[in-house]
Amino acid sequence: MTLPDSDDTIVAISTPPGYGGIGVIRISGKQAFTIANTIIDTTVNISDVKSHTIHYGYVRGTQSGSITDEVLVAAFRAPNSYTGEDVIEISAHGNPQILKQIVSLAIDSGARQAAAGEFTMRAFLSGRIDLVQAESVADLIAAESAAFQQVALYQLSGRLSAYIGSIRAQLLEIGALFEAYTDFPDEEIPRQQKGELLAKLNDVTASLSRLSSSYRRGEIIRAGVQIPIVGPPNAGKSSLFNAILAEERAIVTEIPGTTRDTIAEKIEIEGIAVRFVDTAGLREAVDQIEVAGIERSRREIDAANLLIAIFDVTDDPIERIRSSLFDLMGKYFIVVLNKIDLVSESDLASLDYELGDCRPVFLSAKTLVGVDKLVARISSVMRESMPISGVDTNVLTNKRHFLAVQNAISFLTEARVKLKQGESYELMAFDLRQATNSLEEILGKITNDDLLAEIFSRFCIGK
């Protein structure tokens, strides 16, 4: 992968594809103002306007005298713009045809179609934001829940970077001491100072460990809570899925083995995206499609944060629950007994008595009785067992950051062990350098162009 040129002027539609009230075209680079001036008729000369001003005008058509659209032009001069370069934002009517025409006019006047994430990459290259901040822009756009949006904003503000930066500074300070003692011939670190050093190392490691363990929370915040609905064929998984979404999303029939492929939908509960997954019933598969479907169900179960295990009250539920408990072990799960409309109150009472330990939720996916109780139970499990609060603190949501922090921790652990065992300082200095490097990688202080290309290619065009 290679990075695109950074010294030409780029253009792209910055609003999502399709029809809308308005559409925005962004132009960034040395020639942004002259290009805008060429393609837009205004009462002022756009090349001369002040930064942060808005102007009314017409985009000229391709034929002389023709007009493409009436627009508003916002001007931002370097370095006070999104990219750090000269930026022009043209707000036109949100017709994709019009927007495309304006882009091609800009291209005819010397701009280049921007690649995915290129505006943000330029913001990074101009030093306006660091890598963590750049990545948070993509997150902010993709955020499906209020919580993730909060975290992305927090990271975009630079506070996570600053926190990591402060840990890095502490590491440099400790490292400098090891370096100094390495270079003082035949000097040993005095016992008392050794104690202080160990305490400092412990502190830093603890900070990093907290950061690293926030990733579990971060993953939930980013990717949502994964809740597959599993159970024997015909238990009513698809029916429950539809009931929760309040939408006829999955096909429901009385034929066991109806659902072949997994279907997922997200809704927001407690400000967090929750991804419900309808799965293929777990049984001895009868054909190849079903084998594949069951395989997918298994994968969903592995990645689950919470399982809904659903059983048909009329289909020997006690025995079936017993035999599946082993599979559920070690996971959060809620047992659901479905189709209560088919049995009597007294049957339910005795089932409740026998299954009291697993606190089953009784409901009917058909009549919707009890579905609200299930949603309430899901909320309470999320509140109690999933660390989803604290979105305004330092939470890792990015796997790249998480792995680097883990790496730093393992080097620091090595250094601590060595310090305790009285090993020689140059080895600890080595570990500290490696740990520091890991943190610098997160911030994009040291990295390589492949990594950058990969990070920015995950963006959409126009951002």
Add this chain to the structure above:
Amino acid sequence: MRDYDVIVIGGGHAGIEAAAASARMELTTALISGDLAKIGEMSCNPAIGGVGKGQLVREIDALGGVMGYITDNTGIHFRALNKSKGPAVWSSRAQADRKLYREFSQHLLLRIPNLSLVSGMVREIIALNGRFDHVILMDGRTITSSACVLASGTFLNGLIHIGEKQTPAGRVGEPPSLYLSESLQKLGFQAGRLKTGTPPRLDGSTIDFDRLEKQPGDDDFRPFSLLTNNSLTNRAFCYLTYTSKLTQEVVERNLHRSAMFSGNIKGIGPRYCPSIEDKIHRFRDKERHQLFLEPEGLDTNEIYINGLSTSLPEDVQLDILHSIAGLEHVVMNRPGYAIEYDFFPAFQIKPSLETRPVEHLYFAGQINGTSGYEEAGAQGLMAGINAALKLKGDEPFYLDRSQAYIGVMIDDLVTKVPTEPYRMFTSRAEYRLALREDNVADRLIKYGKQFGLINDNIYDTYMAKRQMINAEKHRLGRTMVLISQIDSSATNGDKCSLALLLKRPAIRYCDLAGVDEVCREFPADCGEHVEIEVKYEGYLDKQQREIDRFQQLESKIIPDDFDVRKVNGLKTEAVGVLHQFRPVNLGQASRLAGVTFADITVLMIHLKRHTNGSVSRETP
């Protein structure tokens, strides 16, 4: 017809290496020195090596330089420092006999074919059309050559400070070369000023050594040079003593009379080798400071007091000395002094040490802002080699930061403007674990051989040894022994390889002799080498991954004709710095202060286009 191929100006440690290398690379060479009898003079302490510096000396030697060999032959006290730490930072140090060192150096130079020693002070360097042409001496003589290495040490516009007294001079008793510095500025070089200090010299017969702690040399010291076959003998002792409460009082009382504190010195002094007034003033809480008494030679009583650099007036120096245990009645032969001198910040040279303004002119040693014989020697060697290579039409010789301390030093020089004399430390080397004294030959001997500075004999001996070590490492990996033979706490019957045993911190190679026949017979120095490589293996692997990453940027060359001022998207500050230092590759660029990773990415994008040949779209 030119008088010589190469002229080397200055007979200090840089000049000696440069002249020896260029002459041995078969170019006619003249070493010009103000006083031929002073060639090889140790202007400061007659000690070679030390932490980070011992590595440099061995590197010089593996490349075919002479410093290690001279030291082996003139040393009187040899010691490996930092033995309590790991092998990567073991550093050799020797105390030489000052007079022997000088004489041995001169004899060695006289025996090199193609090399002439010329007495004279250079007054001016003349360039024609940006190319070195000739030098003019003080007496009016002109000497022409195709290339010139300028290695003139402290002689450039030196000003000595002793208390309130100031004397223009190079070293004490020698005239400064005022003119040369002026001549360089006329050629367009930008000068800066640095300061360094020296301690007083003492009359050893007036020191009460019996009361001081003796520091003997090591019996098993490994000679610096691959050329040295015999083991070395320690013929003198160093001694330890400390400053006292009284010392502190004397210094504090007279602080205002120090050249440094009264603001007489404009240059900036070395942080790591601070003057005693500096140390006492800065570390008030520290009750005493360690001092080393080091002999200057066998047939002299003169003693160098390491750790007591000062620019206080003579009478105060004497009071200070008398406040120190063992020195209560000492006679001072010569006072310590501070000297400030011109240097030429090294953004004016390329990593080959050739200057940018004047082709075929090379700068080596103190002129580039370094302090220390070892730093000077290493640059002298590199300058000599590169001057010769260029005249032969060959590519310049570079070492990068992962290959040698020499590479670290030169890279530091060409990417930073020093605010204090540059001195080597192991912490300057990020790949320190790979840059050890024990593996210098592995790293560098091939270059020495390639340039004809290492003869076939030495090379073959090295290769044989290397093969022996490899074979032994291999054997240790396959030879299984009962662990209980060496570790009584082990479970009966458990076996493991000798290599695995050797990885344990507490087990040394010589300990294996107890359980293995072959280890008993194996030469001790090779055994140590095997041990280091086995013990460090895990680290070296990790370090190698770092080095591979480092080399990705190092391998991205910035061509000479690449003009950073034409790169859009770079920050103004970065353009300024890049234009001034003109880094030769992206790695070097990334180490410049003021250049961020974002700037490097921008450069990377442009370089790709530049090398792809489509440079056409530049703005006029």
